[in-house]
Amino acid sequence: MSASSESPGVEAQATLPEGVDLHARPAANFVRAAMKFSGPVWVGVGDREVDAKSLLSILALGAKGGTQLRLRAEGEQAGAAVTALADCVVNLR
Amino acid sequence: MVGIVVVSHSAELARGVVALAGQMAGPEVQIEAAGGGPNGGLGTNEPLVREAIARAQDGQGVAVLADLGSSILTVLLVLEDHEDGNTRLADAPLVEGAVAAAVMASAGGSLDQVLAAAQEARSVGKL
Numbered sequence: 001m002s003a004s005s006e007s008p009g010v011e012a013q014a015t016l017p018e019g020v021d022l023h024a025r026p027a028a029n030f031v032r033a034a035m036k037f038s039g040p041v042w043v044g045v046g047d048r049e050v051d052a053k054s055l056l057s058i059l060a061l062g063a064k065g066g067t068q069l070r071l072r073a074e075g076e077q078a079g080a081a082v083t084a085l086a087d088c089v090v091n092l093r
Numbered sequence: 094m095v096g097i098v099v100v101s102h103s104a105e106l107a108r109g110v111v112a113l114a115g116q117m118a119g120p121e122v123q124i125e126a127a128g129g130g131p132n133g134g135l136g137t138n139e140p141l142v143r144e145a146i147a148r149a150q151d152g153q154g155v156a157v158l159a160d161l162g163s164s165i166l167t168v169l170l171v172l173e174d175h176e177d178g179n180t181r182l183a184d185a186p187l188v189e190g191a192v193a194a195a196v197m198a199s200a201g202g203s204l205d206q207v208l209a210a211a212q213e214a215r216s217v218g219k220l
Contacts, residue, residue, distance in 0.1 A: 025116065027117075054217065060220060
């Protein structure tokens, strides 16, 4: 997990635990974590990036366990948002 | 928390969608099934829909998901008596819409946000 700050957005990387796909309940838990922030947040894999508050978009990413996710946020809470989301990702079960 | 009602011609389908959405959303979201006709077979049952909406309503609003055809017409008929706008039909596919709506409700989303999450299923692909 690492974070870098560049105006106006903040990015971080987080890797899904082995064996935990970003589907079903893990995806729902991720959306609930993203919804705690009012500003825009995104999650990306490879060259795809989707709204981190959209369950259906996240399911369509099809991210498997062990995949590195790119987390990005904008707005006043951007730093806190990507930190919280990265923490959420690495603790998904 | 916004409640969810799943209306289907099939009682089994409605129950199954409620179970799936409930597993994703967790126990805090009130998700109610209104499936099947008056005689227990395939069909729609207006009193069942009314009762399910009443059970799902805690004041924060109710998003209704319905399968097709007369389910939609039945819901619209029932909603004529809910003119406050606090109970609304999502124009969305049943399974994807219900799951997305329930998860958005579990995150504390407003009725507008819950309906938007459900209706996103029309444009977001599966791949």
